[in-house]
Amino acid sequence: MDLTLLAWGDTGWSDEMLRGALMTLAVALSAYAFSILVGSLFAACKLSSWAALRILADVYTTVVRGIPELLIIYLVFFGGGVLLRTVASGIFGFDGYVDPPLFVTGLVCIGVSAGAYNTEVIRGAVQAVPKGQIEAAKAIGMSTGQRFWRVLLPQTARYALPGLGNVWQLTLKETSLISVIGLVEIMRQAAVAAGSTKEPFTFYLVAAVLYLGLTSLSNQGFRRAEVWANRGVRYG
Amino acid sequence: MNWELMGEALPQLLGGVPDTLTLVATSLALGVVLAVGLAQMRLSKNRVLSPLAYGYVYIFRSTPLLVQIFLIYYGSGQFRPLLQDIGLWTLFREPYFCAILALMLNTGAYTSEIIRGGIQSVPFGEVEAGRAIGMSRFQLFRRVIFPQAIRQALPAYGNEVILMVKSSSLASTITILEVTGIAKKIIAATFQPVEVFIIAGSIYLLINFLVTRVIQFTERRLNPQYHRERSAKAVVKPDESADALVH
Numbered sequence: 001m002d003l004t005l006l007a008w009g010d011t012g013w014s015d016e017m018l019r020g021a022l023m024t025l026a027v028a029l030s031a032y033a034f035s036i037l038v039g040s041l042f043a044a045c046k047l048s049s050w051a052a053l054r055i056l057a058d059v060y061t062t063v064v065r066g067i068p069e070l071l072i073i074y075l076v077f078f079g080g081g082v083l084l085r086t087v088a089s090g091i092f093g094f095d096g097y098v099d100p101p102l103f104v105t106g107l108v109c110i111g112v113s114a115g116a117y118n119t120e121v122i123r124g125a126v127q128a129v130p131k132g133q134i135e136a137a138k139a140i141g142m143s144t145g146q147r148f149w150r151v152l153l154p155q156t157a158r159y160a161l162p163g164l165g166n167v168w169q170l171t172l173k174e175t176s177l178i179s180v181i182g183l184v185e186i187m188r189q190a191a192v193a194a195g196s197t198k199e200p201f202t203f204y205l206v207a208a209v210l211y212l213g214l215t216s217l218s219n220q221g222f223r224r225a226e227v228w229a230n231r232g233v234r235y236g
Numbered sequence: 237m238n239w240e241l242m243g244e245a246l247p248q249l250l251g252g253v254p255d256t257l258t259l260v261a262t263s264l265a266l267g268v269v270l271a272v273g274l275a276q277m278r279l280s281k282n283r284v285l286s287p288l289a290y291g292y293v294y295i296f297r298s299t300p301l302l303v304q305i306f307l308i309y310y311g312s313g314q315f316r317p318l319l320q321d322i323g324l325w326t327l328f329r330e331p332y333f334c335a336i337l338a339l340m341l342n343t344g345a346y347t348s349e350i351i352r353g354g355i356q357s358v359p360f361g362e363v364e365a366g367r368a369i370g371m372s373r374f375q376l377f378r379r380v381i382f383p384q385a386i387r388q389a390l391p392a393y394g395n396e397v398i399l400m401v402k403s404s405s406l407a408s409t410i411t412i413l414e415v416t417g418i419a420k421k422i423i424a425a426t427f428q429p430v431e432v433f434i435i436a437g438s439i440y441l442l443i444n445f446l447v448t449r450v451i452q453f454t455e456r457r458l459n460p461q462y463h464r465e466r467s468a469k470a471v472v473k474p475d476e477s478a479d480a481l482v483h
Contacts, residue, residue: 066398066444067437068405070416078429169298176300180409187302194310201311208299208307215298 005197006206013193013203020189021210027106027185028172034111035171036164039118046123057119064116069177073109077181080105106178114171121163126152128159158229165222169215176211186210242431245422249436252415256443259332259404259414263339264397270344275351289348296345301403304342309334309410335407343400350396354389355381387458394451398444405440415439 008014045057064072080100088094129152137147179187190207194200277289296304312319312328319325327333358381366376408417419436423429456462 063437063441066402066441068402068416068440070405070408071419071433071436071440074416074420074423075429075433078423078427079433082427082429173300176302177406179302187300187306191306199314201307201314204303204307204311208295208303211299211303212295 002197002199002202005193005199005202013189013197013206016189016193017186017203017206017210020184020186021214023183024172024175024185024210025214027103027110027175027178027183028168031107031110031114031175032168032171034107035114035118035167036122038111038115039122042115042119043122043126046119047126061116061119064113069109069113069174070180072113073105073177073181076100076109077105102178102181102183105181106175106183110171110174110178113174114167117167117170118164121160121167122156124163125156125158125160129155158233161222161226161229165219165226168218168222172214172218173211238428238431241426241428242435245432245435248422249415249418249432249439252413252418253439253443255407255412255414256401256404259335259339259407259412260397260400263336263343263404264400266336266340267343267347270340271347271351274344274348275355278348278352279355293345293348296342297349301338301342301406302409305335305338305406305410308338331407331410331412335404335410335412339400339403339407342403343396346396346399347393350389350392351385353392354385354387357388358384387455390451390455390458394448397447397451401440401443401447 004012006012006014042057042060045053046061048054077100081098084098084100088096088098133151133155134147137151142150175185176187179185179191182188184192186207190203193203197203274289274292277285278293280286308328309331312334316325319328362380362384363376366380371379404414405416407414408420411417413421415436419432422432426432
């Protein structure tokens with residue numbers, strides 16, 4: 001192991017690896033936000049009184065949770081490419097080769113995959129709010145909006161936090177798969193560095209340490225958020 | 237929809253199923269052995285073994301499986317002369333060996349937490365009772381702790397098996413042609429991602445469906461009391477209707 005390879009600046013790879021880590025964080029954060037949106041939507045479908053919506057949500061969670069993420073990435077990346085090329089040549093008469101934007105592809109793939117897990121987390125959390133409280137809110141004349149913002153949401157958030165934390169960890173780790181289509185995040189950067197220095201172990205170890213740092217830090221964050229969300233709860 | 241391509245892709249993708257299943261089964265079998273050891277270490281009062289197991293589990297659960305696979309497969313290349321000297325290079329040169337090693341180390345970490353949870357769910361009073369009537373440590377484990385821990389851990393382990401079926405797809409990144417690897421090859425050659433995705437996805441869904449079925453079946457076999465309740469109810473019914481006739 002040659003440690004001078006890890007110097008900052010033009011001679012070493014530290015700055016490049018850190019930039020990769022920022023990209024990982026950017027993909028993970030945007031995919032996670034997307035997955036909470038998707039998860040809330042499908043959780044609402046699962047709790048809907050319409051059978052069609054319930055079936056739709058069941059199909060979504062079953063299929064996405066039962067198929068490897070890598071396969072979904074290939075579908076979206078190559079499928080998006082075919083779609084873009086059809087549009088480009090059909091409407092704009094452009095016959096060149098177009099690749100779908102890597103960041104968006106990653107965001108959609110990881111978001112859709114994490115969304116299936118978040119659907120279950122959010123559904124469970126909504127169901128954990130006692131029915132009596134909603135009835136009580138109705139009884140004292142709260143509007144639907146008030147019931148949602150004052151009664152349902154604060155408690156759902158509290159029940160969902162541990163599960164959401166797990167899905168965040170999953171999301172963070174899954175972003176590594178986006179490297180297979182070429183987005184320059186931690187893994188891709190490590191592969192590039194490993195290729196040009198012939199020290200793959202060193203750089204994949206650096207990658208592992210970066211992921212370890214990111215997960216440990218966000219773990220702390222979620223622990224604090226849980227303490228905050230439970231501040232009004234008395235135990236025992 | 238290109239039916240012709242789907243017809244051609246199906247047998248090719250099915251050809252990858254044995255590889256996928258071998259990867260999953262081998263690493264799960266080895267992983268359970270590792271996990272039992274780790275869980276015992278974690279639960280022991282030894283001040284070296286317990287933190288060691290905790291550290292192992294923490295590291296393997298906090299880093300992506302892809303990093304672990306690359307670290308073993310590509311990373312070992314950095315130590316090639318050393319590995320050649322001790323005769324291990326022939327192993328680390330093999331993508332199959334590296335994939336199974338990585339998957340095994342990874343599932344071992346997750347499974348050890350599942351087993352730990354199962355063991356800790358056994359009421360301590362039962363352990364004390366076992367000790368009080370003079371069971372040896374092995375007897376206690378074999379007759380009291382293990383049978384209850386396995387029942388508690390089984391549903392969570394079922395999820396882990398499904399995650400492993402999905403994780404085995406990462407073996408395709410180190411040149412192994414299991415189902416996902418073949419799917420990518422066909423997609424890259426034909427640019428018909430939807431057709432290939434439907435078939436490959438269905439194969440994975442089918443495997444995972446069978447896994448959940450086997451787990452459910454095992455759960456029922458391990459908890460015969462629920463099963464007996466149900467058959468008892470079935471016997472009761474004719475009596476009820478007979479009662480109704482009498483009244």
